[in-house]
Amino acid sequence: MDTKNNNIDVSDSEATNLPEDTVAEALPPRPTSVEETGLSPLYLADLISRQLFEQGVLDLHQLSRSSALAGSVVEAICHQLRREGRAEVRGQAEGGALRFGLTELGRVAAQEALARDGYAGPAPVPLEAYTARVRAQALSDAGISRDRVMTAFGDTVIDPALLDQLGPGLHSGRAMFIHGEPGTGKSYIARRLVRLLPGEVLIPHAILAGGKAVRCFDPAVHSPLAPVDGEGEAASLLLAQGHDPRYVRCRRPCVVVGGELTMARLEVQYDSATHIHQAPIQLLANNGMLIIDDLGRQRMPPMELFNRWIVPLEERRDFLALANGYHFSVPFDVALVFSTNLDPLSLADAAFLRRIGYKIRFAPLNQDAYRQIWALQCRESGIPFDSTLVDFVIFELHARLGVPLLACHPRDLLGLAADHLRYWGGEAPDREVLAWAWQTYFGDFSESDRAGGDGNTSGRNAS
Known part of the structure; x- marks a missing residue:
């Protein structure tokens, strides 16, 4: 892989x-009326109120975009808010669309609506839909x-x-x-x-x-x-x-x-x-x-x-x-x-x-699959492919040390080799560089390291 x-x-x-x-x-068709949205007029009124409260004065086009509702639906809800004294017309936009803002009564109602449900984004769809x-x-x-x-x-x-x-x-x-x-x-x-x-x-x-x-x-x-x-x-x-x-x-x-x-x-x-x-x-x-x-x-x-x-x-x-x-x-x-x-x-x-x-x-890879991934990773990293180096890694490192051939190893080992080449200079890794990458990748932990210490406190600073 x-x-x-x-x-x-x-x-x-x-x-x-x-x-x-x-x-x-x-x-799904775009609703052109309040009834077709599947949402109640009360909910839509609260949603438009929340948007006006958070965004200020908006025209019908802006409200239509922010609520994802047709202009006819937004216009009907805005007129409802006007009848209830919660919104008022604040002039016209450049295109002639009416601009709406909240009244003081509308701001209080919008704050109450936000306390019930803080969502003020595009109109939701009913659960059934x-x-x-x-x-x-x-x-x-x-x-x-x-x-x-x-x-x-x-x-x-x-x-x-x-x-x-x-x-x-x-x-x-x-x-x-x-x-x-x-x-x-x-x-x-x-x-x-x-x-x-x-x-x-x-x-x-x-x-x-x-x-x-x-x-x-x-x-x-x-x-x-x-x-x-x-x-x-x-x-x-x-x-x-x-x-x-x-x-x-x-x-x-x-x-x-x-x-x-x-x-x-x-x-x-x-x-x-x-x-x-x-x-x-x-x-x-x-x-x-x-x-x-x-x-x-x-x-x-x-x-x-x-x-x-x-x-x-x-x-x-x-x-x-x-x-x-x-x-x-x-x-x-x-x-x-x-x-x-x-x-x-x-x-x-x-x-x-x-x-x-x-x-x-x-499962771990077979040798052929490992070589294929090594070649792909060389091409990806811009490193020249050398089949003898792959054999060195497979037989002298993996096989000798009993490490299974895993799909992540070519990428990780070649990545470390590339770091080495950038630091020391060079265009292609050799056996020495790959051996360094292997030791750096797998580490050289002693038995005492695995146990959490060597049991010898000499040379340590007392605390």
Whole structure:
């Protein structure tokens, strides 16, 4: 396996290597009336009030862009606010559009609205509409063929038999458990699996549940295919086609979490300072992938983490709660991938592991694959390839010292060799440089170092 560029965000650029498909279903139409938004006039009035409170005086065009609502809807809500004495006309913009600002009564009402729900972004979509949208663009309808799998990994050194396990696993939509020694390329390949997810999806800016907006679109996770603010040729074309701008056209998401994962991130997040609800990571990953990397390194017992997934995996829906205790369910359409360096049986019992359909082991490389990765890494690093040096590393270092051939070693050893050449000068490494890189990479720890000290305090400063 080629392990170069381990930190690449495959949810963004990697997916472009395959032809783009279109959204499985027709784009949702843009609502032209308050009723068609699926939101109550009261909620929309509070949303517009919050935007005016935070942004000041705005004209109808500005309000339409910030709320992602049609001008006819915004105009109706603004007239409602005027009738209630919460807003007033503040003249006209250059284009002739009316400008609106809050009255003193409106500012008080807006502050009360912000205390109830601090969200002031694009209008949310109702929970029912979100549920229907997730089901319309389900992973199970995407279809993944063997040809697509081989094409997606055509530039990667990986055993085809391993791909023939990963492909059906992703196609099935069942959870996958990837395990093996550190450095075998598990995380790298797992992240690149997003290449296999065809098509595009619509992600709402927020969903409305229990009268509260739950922020769903996250630019750190989702990769838009058109400008998010409604500007630009691509976005204008979608609006002309009647696209509802409350949704953002994105590639299928890929969310990766590791040792930093906590149980709290699997529930709706609530910021008590801003009064804003944020979707949990599995909701952000809907219609895409969620990779739990470094399983067993989290700050909770693995079984506690596993137990959190039992119901979503079996029922394909997740149960969440808002800060006020309101409970609701959302579809769980996520390709869930667990990746670990630890023994699977040390993390979970056999009964739970049976619930995970695909257990895939990543093993050390054979010599031919190691040479291929070494050659690719040389080309990537601008280092001349020398087959005799690869044999030196394989037979004189790996074999003699009993170190397995792992996919990460060519990148790491050649990286250290390049550092040496830049420091001392030189165009290509030799055996001496590679031996230095090996010793620097693996260290030279004595038995006393491993035990935490040499037991000899002579020569140490007393404290």
